[in-house]
Amino acid sequence: MSTATYKxxxxxxxxxxxxxxxxxxxxxxxxxxxxxxxxAVAPTEDERFSRITIVVDVESATIEQVTKQLFKLxxxxxxxxxxxxxxxxxxxxxxxxxxxxxxxxxxxxxxQIFEGKILAVGPxxxxxxxxxxxxxxxxxxxxxxxxxxxxxxxxxxxxxPKLERQAxxxxxxxxxVS
Amino acid sequence: MKLTGAQALIKSLEMESVEVVFxxxxxxxxxxxxxxxxxxxxxxxxxxxxxxxxxxxxxxxVTGRPGVAMVTSGPAATNLVTPLCDAYxxxxxxxxxxxxxxxxxxxxxxxxxxxxxxxxxxVTKHNTLVMTAQDIPRAVKEAFHxxxxxxxxxxxxxVPKDVxxxxxxxxxxxxxxxxxxxxxxxxxxxxxxxxxxxxxxSHQPVIYAGGGILKARAAEALRELAELTGIHVVTTxxxxxxxxxxxxxxxGMPGMHGNYTAVTSMQRSDLLIALGSRFDDRVTGKLxxxxxxAKIIHVDIDPAELGKVRRPDVPIVGDCRLVIEELVTAxxxxxxxxxxxxDRSEWKARISGWQEKYPLAYEPHVEGDALKPQMVLETLxxxxxxxxxxxxxxxxxxxxxxxxxxxxxxxxWVNSGGLGTMGFSVPAAIGAKVGRPDKMVWAVDGDGxxxxxxxxxxxxxxxxxxxxxxILNNSYLGxxxxxxxxxxxxxxxxxxxxxxxxxxxxxxxxxGCVAFRAEHPEEVQIVIDKANEIDDRPVVxxxxxxxxxxxxxxxAPGQTNDGIVVPPFQEGHHxxxxx
Numbered sequence: 001m002s003t004a005t006y007k008x009x010x011x012x013x014x015x016x017x018x019x020x021x022x023x024x025x026x027x028x029x030x031x032x033x034x035x036x037x038x039x040a041v042a043p044t045e046d047e048r049f050s051r052i053t054i055v056v057d058v059e060s061a062t063i064e065q066v067t068k069q070l071f072k073l074x075x076x077x078x079x080x081x082x083x084x085x086x087x088x089x090x091x092x093x094x095x096x097x098x099x100x101x102x103x104x105x106x107x108x109x110x111x112q113i114f115e116g117k118i119l120a121v122g123p124x125x126x127x128x129x130x131x132x133x134x135x136x137x138x139x140x141x142x143x144x145x146x147x148x149x150x151x152x153x154x155x156x157x158x159x160x161p162k163l164e165r166q167a168x169x170x171x172x173x174x175x176x177v178s
Numbered sequence: 179m180k181l182t183g184a185q186a187l188i189k190s191l192e193m194e195s196v197e198v199v200f201x202x203x204x205x206x207x208x209x210x211x212x213x214x215x216x217x218x219x220x221x222x223x224x225x226x227x228x229x230x231x232x233x234x235x236x237x238x239x240v241t242g243r244p245g246v247a248m249v250t251s252g253p254a255a256t257n258l259v260t261p262l263c264d265a266y267x268x269x270x271x272x273x274x275x276x277x278x279x280x281x282x283x284x285x286x287x288x289x290x291x292x293x294x295x296x297x298x299x300x301v302t303k304h305n306t307l308v309m310t311a312q313d314i315p316r317a318v319k320e321a322f323h324x325x326x327x328x329x330x331x332x333x334x335x336x337v338p339k340d341v342x343x344x345x346x347x348x349x350x351x352x353x354x355x356x357x358x359x360x361x362x363x364x365x366x367x368x369x370x371x372x373x374x375x376x377x378x379x380s381h382q383p384v385i386y387a388g389g390g391i392l393k394a395r396a397a398e399a400l401r402e403l404a405e406l407t408g409i410h411v412v413t414t415x416x417x418x419x420x421x422x423x424x425x426x427x428x429x430g431m432p433g434m435h436g437n438y439t440a441v442t443s444m445q446r447s448d449l450l451i452a453l454g455s456r457f458d459d460r461v462t463g464k465l466x467x468x469x470x471x472a473k474i475i476h477v478d479i480d481p482a483e484l485g486k487v488r489r490p491d492v493p494i495v496g497d498c499r500l501v502i503e504e505l506v507t508a509x510x511x512x513x514x515x516x517x518x519x520x521d522r523s524e525w526k527a528r529i530s531g532w533q534e535k536y537p538l539a540y541e542p543h544v545e546g547d548a549l550k551p552q553m554v555l556e557t558l559x560x561x562x563x564x565x566x567x568x569x570x571x572x573x574x575x576x577x578x579x580x581x582x583x584x585x586x587x588x589x590x591w592v593n594s595g596g597l598g599t600m601g602f603s604v605p606a607a608i609g610a611k612v613g614r615p616d617k618m619v620w621a622v623d624g625d626g627x628x629x630x631x632x633x634x635x636x637x638x639x640x641x642x643x644x645x646x647x648x649i650l651n652n653s654y655l656g657x658x659x660x661x662x663x664x665x666x667x668x669x670x671x672x673x674x675x676x677x678x679x680x681x682x683x684x685x686x687x688x689x690g691c692v693a694f695r696a697e698h699p700e701e702v703q704i705v706i707d708k709a710n711e712i713d714d715r716p717v718v719x720x721x722x723x724x725x726x727x728x729x730x731x732x733x734a735p736g737q738t739n740d741g742i743v744v745p746p747f748q749e750g751h752h753x754x755x756x757x
Contacts, residue, residue, distance in 0.1 A: 068482035
C-alpha cells in the first residue's frame, strides 16, 4: 500500500522529556478520535526535550483541531506542521526477504539500486536495511514483495523543515495555551 | 529545614493559602494526615470520596479559589474520577491529592494500587506522579498554577506512601518553570478592532455569555459592554448570574430548555458575540440549523474552542475580562469617531414581542394534585435573600431552578453543566457553604440525585455546615421519564423510584438534619420559612411534586432550535421560531 493514497499531515511535536508524555499524546489522539498513521519518538539535541513526529490521517479531524488540542497538553512545548513539499522526510526499513540462490542476484540488484545494505545472509533469505524518503521505501517494498517478504519493520517517518535560502518555511505556532 | 514528604505536602498547601481540604484518609495517604493535626488548614472528613471532589468544586465555584480534595490510593482515587471529570468539563479549578502505593510496589498490583495517573489523564488538565519527596513543593506549586491560570481545571498529584515518609530539604520555589504552558490572555488588537466594527454594523446582535465570564471575573465588564452597545445577553446554564436576570437586557437561559426568547433571538440574530461559551450541543441544537444567519465573534482563553464546533468570523484568544474591556474601549473609539450602530428598534420590538407571547409559564395547581415544582421554586426564591447561593443536581429540577430562580449576582448558581453529574448538589452545596459561610445556601435536588450522595449530609451535620436542601420529590427519574413520555411512546422503563421509600424526612433526621415535608400548596411557604430560620444545622425538605410535570420549552434532541416546543397551553399561538 502506497502512502501516496493517504491524505496525511506530518506534525512535529516538541515535548518535555517526562515520564508518560507519549501516553498523553497518544491518549489524546485516541480520545478525540484522530487516527495516527505513523509515530516516531526520540530525544532531541536538548536532553530536556523529545520530538514526536506524527503522521496524522486528516480524514479523521482537521489538522487545526489536532494541533490545538495537542497544545493544551502541559508537556507540549511546540508544534510544527510540516508540509511534505517543505520538509525533509526520512524513514528506515528493515526487511527479511526470500532470496533462494536462483533469485538472489536479482534481489541483490534491487537492494543496490535502492542503496540498501545487506545485514545478514541465510541459505534462502536476506535481511536488508534501507533508508530514504518514505516514497522510496514504499517503492522498494512494492518491488521486493514478489520475491516474498518474510518480515518487515518500518520506523515511521521522521521529518525536519527543509532549509531554504531564506528562513525555513516552518509553520510553527509558538507559545502555549491553557 | 528537614521535613518529611508529608510535612512538605501540607506546608506546600499552606504556602498556597489553602484554608480547607475535603478528604478521607486511608492506607497510602496516612502519612499526610498526621501533619494535618498541627496545620492551620481545616480538614472536612467526607463520607465518600466523590463527595470530597464535588465539595472542592462547590467551594471553587463560589470563591474562585481552587478547591482541594485529598484521598488515598486505589478505590479512593477511582471514586474521585467523576468529580475530576465534572471539574474538567466545567473548567473548575481544583487540586486533587491522591495517595499511591510505595514506589517499590508500583506496577506490582499491590493492595489498593491503581494507575491513578493513567486513569485520570483524560479527565484532568494535568496530572503527575511525584517520585521523590524533594519534588513535592514544586509539584504542588505547579498544580495550583496550572489549575488556576488559563482555562481553569482540575490537576491531580499522585504521591506514593514512601515519598510522603522520606525526608527532604524544605525549599519553596519562587516561580514555576513550565516551558510548554504559557496561556495567552491578551486578545489580538486587530481582531478586537474587527469585532468592535462587526458589533456596530450588526442589526440583530446577541451576546452569548458562557461560564468563561465567571471564570475570568468578567461580569462587570460584560455589563459595561452590554449597556454601552444596548445588546441583549443570554446566559448559559453555567453562566446564570454572570449577567443580572433583573437587567432589562437579560434574556435568560438559551438551549434545549432555554426560554423561547433566548433561544429564538439567537436563532434569528445576525451576530452572536460568544464570550467564554463553547457552542455546547445543548445550546446549539442541531448544529447545521443553529443561528443560520449569524456571524460569530468568539472570545475564549482556550484556542481549541475557537472553530471546534462553529467557525468564528472573528476569533479572539484571550482572557474574557481583558478582551471585553478592550472591546469596550474599541467600541467607544469607533463611536467617538462617529460610527453609529444601525437602528435596532425593530429587533428590540421583536424580542419584547417574544417575551410577552412566550414567557416561562406553567399551568396552575389543581386542587388535590401534587405540588407544582415551579411553584415550589418560586416560593423558595421569593423567601430567600437576593444573594442566596443555589446549587442543583442534574435533571428536571436543575432546569426549573435555572429557569425560575432570578440570579442577580455572579457566583450564586452552582451546578454540573458539562458532565451532568447526578448527585452533584448536596456535596457541592456543602463546599459552597464552606467557601461562603456568610451566605444562605440552598441545594435544589431531585429525589433520584439525592439518593446518590445524600450521605454527605452526615458530613454537614458533623462539621456544622448548615446547608438547606429542597428535594423536588416526584418519585421518578423525572427527566428520563419526560423523554420516555415524549419520545418512547409513554413506555416507562426503569424510571419509577417511589415517593416514600426511602422516607426522606426520617433519613435526613437520621443524618442529624432537621427535616420537613410539604404535600399541599399551603404548606410550602410554612416549611420554607421554618427552614430559613435554622442556621445551626442542615435542613432537608421533602416536597412532593407532580410527576407529570414536564420541563418546557424544549428543543427535542436532533432538532434545530427553530423546532422549540412551548408548553401545550401556549401552543395556540406558536410562532414558528420567531420568523
